[in-house]
Amino acid sequence: MADSAVLQPGLQQPRWQVDRFIVSTALVGLALLGGLIWLETAPFMVALFVVGTVLGMALYHGAFGFTAGWRNLVVKKRGAGMRAQLLLFGVTSLIMVPMLHSGQAGLVGAVAPVGSSLVVGSFLFGIGMQLGGGCGSGTLFTVGAGNIRMVVTLVFFIAGAVLGSIHLPWWLDQPGFDPVPLVSSFGISGAILVQFVGLGLIAWWVNRIERKAHGSVERDELLWKSQGHGVFRTLISGRWPFTWAILILAAGNALTLAIGGAPWSITFAFNVWGAKALEVVGVNMSQFEFWTWDYPAMALKDSVLTNIPSVMNFGLLLGAMLAAGLANRFNEASRNRPEGRQFLAAVVGGLLLGYGARLGFGCNIGALFSGIASASLHAWVWFASAFVGSLIGIRLRPWFRLPN
Amino acid sequence: MREETVERPYSRTRILVMLGIILALIMADHLRSPTFAFNSGQGNVETALSQRDETACAPCGAPCPSTRD
Numbered sequence: 001m002a003d004s005a006v007l008q009p010g011l012q013q014p015r016w017q018v019d020r021f022i023v024s025t026a027l028v029g030l031a032l033l034g035g036l037i038w039l040e041t042a043p044f045m046v047a048l049f050v051v052g053t054v055l056g057m058a059l060y061h062g063a064f065g066f067t068a069g070w071r072n073l074v075v076k077k078r079g080a081g082m083r084a085q086l087l088l089f090g091v092t093s094l095i096m097v098p099m100l101h102s103g104q105a106g107l108v109g110a111v112a113p114v115g116s117s118l119v120v121g122s123f124l125f126g127i128g129m130q131l132g133g134g135c136g137s138g139t140l141f142t143v144g145a146g147n148i149r150m151v152v153t154l155v156f157f158i159a160g161a162v163l164g165s166i167h168l169p170w171w172l173d174q175p176g177f178d179p180v181p182l183v184s185s186f187g188i189s190g191a192i193l194v195q196f197v198g199l200g201l202i203a204w205w206v207n208r209i210e211r212k213a214h215g216s217v218e219r220d221e222l223l224w225k226s227q228g229h230g231v232f233r234t235l236i237s238g239r240w241p242f243t244w245a246i247l248i249l250a251a252g253n254a255l256t257l258a259i260g261g262a263p264w265s266i267t268f269a270f271n272v273w274g275a276k277a278l279e280v281v282g283v284n285m286s287q288f289e290f291w292t293w294d295y296p297a298m299a300l301k302d303s304v305l306t307n308i309p310s311v312m313n314f315g316l317l318l319g320a321m322l323a324a325g326l327a328n329r330f331n332e333a334s335r336n337r338p339e340g341r342q343f344l345a346a347v348v349g350g351l352l353l354g355y356g357a358r359l360g361f362g363c364n365i366g367a368l369f370s371g372i373a374s375a376s377l378h379a380w381v382w383f384a385s386a387f388v389g390s391l392i393g394i395r396l397r398p399w400f401r402l403p404n
Numbered sequence: 405m406r407e408e409t410v411e412r413p414y415s416r417t418r419i420l421v422m423l424g425i426i427l428a429l430i431m432a433d434h435l436r437s438p439t440f441a442f443n444s445g446q447g448n449v450e451t452a453l454s455q456r457d458e459t460a461c462a463p464c465g466a467p468c469p470s471t472r473d
Contacts, residue, residue, distance in 0.1 A: 021416055022419075025419060025420070025423065029423055029427075032427065033427070033430070036430075036431075036434075040434060040439060040440065040443055041439065041453060042453055045453070106458075108458055110463050111461075111462075112461065112462035112463065112466075113461055113462060113466070113468060113469050115469060146413075146414055146419075165464075168464075168466060172466060172467070172469060172472060173472060176469045177469055177470075178461065178468045178469055178470050179461060179462075179468070262463065265463050268463065268464050271464070276433060290464075290466075293457075293460070293465045293466065293467065294457045294459075294460070294465060295457035295460055295464070295465030296464065296465050298452040298457075299452065301437075301438060301452065302437050302438050302439055302451060302452035303433055303434040303437035303438075303439045303440065304430060304433050304434070305430065305434055305437075305439070306437070306439050306451060306452050306453045307452075314430075330414065331412075331413045331414040332413065334413055334414075335413045358464070361462045361463060361464060361466070362463060362464075366463055370463075
């Protein structure tokens with residue numbers, strides 16, 4: 001049976017209330033898991049757990065959705081969400097490209113091969129984004145905030161990721177070439193400049209679409225101040241202006257690189273969770289080539305608490321839960337129970353997301369955001385292919401009774 | 405002062421059960437891991453705390469196309 005909350009009557013808007021149960025539960029979860037990571041692994045993993053938590057709060061409070069940003073541009077011809085993403089990529093590459101090439105040992109960028117696997121994977125991922133209702137980070141933070149349909153998306157995301165891992169070696173045998181780090185051709189400053197030109201061209205295209213449809217461009221992505229409340233209340237309960245979220249996400253990715261040695265990624269953890277689940281029911285994952293490669297084999301064998309994407313994902317889930325509790329909006333998206341076709345969209349979308357993420361070497365975070373922050377050509381190919389897939393996904397949404 | 409109640413769209417019990425299950429799964433996975441064995445005093449196990457494979461071509465550990473020829 002559902003529990004009840006007390007609201008004060010007679011007010012135009014409900015007074016801000018913290019959902020104490022959700023906040024307490026999230027804090028206890030963070031303390032328990034953080035303590036376990038501290039006891040059993042190493043302090044740097046606790047730091048990454050905290051970074052994951054803050055990123056989860058920023059994604060929720062900033063309402064930073066890649067999927068909705070792309071859809072708003074296509075359907076409503078509004079580009080603020082898209083421009084916020086471009087700003088994020090620009091700021092982060094300005095910080096991380098020099099970091100990666102500073103000569104410090106042990107730092108590895110998010111660079112990946114360019115070929116059939118990448119194009120097909122990111123294209124499928126783009127369709128999945130619109131049907132599943134989120135990308136990698138979007139799926140996780142909405143699950144953390146209690147969205148039931150997104151739990152279905154996540155389960156099938158994991159299933160699709162495992163299937164993708166089984167098929168990836170075949171896809172890698174198809175035409176493709178080794179990673180292309182832009183720094184090799186243009187140097188550090190040149191690579192940043194080339195990327196800025198690319199981001200600027202996309203921003204110009206986005207502005208053109210918006211101006212053509214509405215006559216002017218809204219600049220929501222440049223807001224520093226919340227429109228409703230003071231700074232403290234906005235910080236605690238949201239909604240954050242885009243600028244805050246951009247700065248926190250950029251700093252979070254840079255910190256992840258500095259602490260963990262590689263940029264932020266999400267979906268590899270889904271592979272590990274799914275493969276571990278299959279091993280529990282008796283499937284020998286080492287019969288599949290992917291799980292014999294060093295990194296996946298190590299991750300599969302050892303605890304999830306030693307796997308950086310897993311630990312950060314746990315933090316992200318609990319961070320989003322905490323933020324939703326502070327905003328008193330936990331599970332709000334599930335007030336209207338989804339109908340059958342919407343659940344079917346979550347199943348199909350989740351499978352495409354997972355399969356596509358594995359073939360495309362990550363999601364919007366691992367392949368696109370961290371890829372551009374590492375000045376890797378594959379991120380740009382991923383961006384273009386996923387956007388085309390997303391256009392198809394948007395067209396398919398009405399059939400699944402999903403609003404556009 | 406009159407107060408009205410609204411239904412919360414979730415069940416506290418269900419949330420606690422779900423989080424409990426996730427924590428139990430994490431614990432079960434950890435208790436049978438090399439890292440836990442190492443922490444329990446078993447010296448000859450290799451843990452994977454720093455897992456990044458720097459020789460891999462992609463973040464997931466995939467090899468480069470050129471090495472697959």
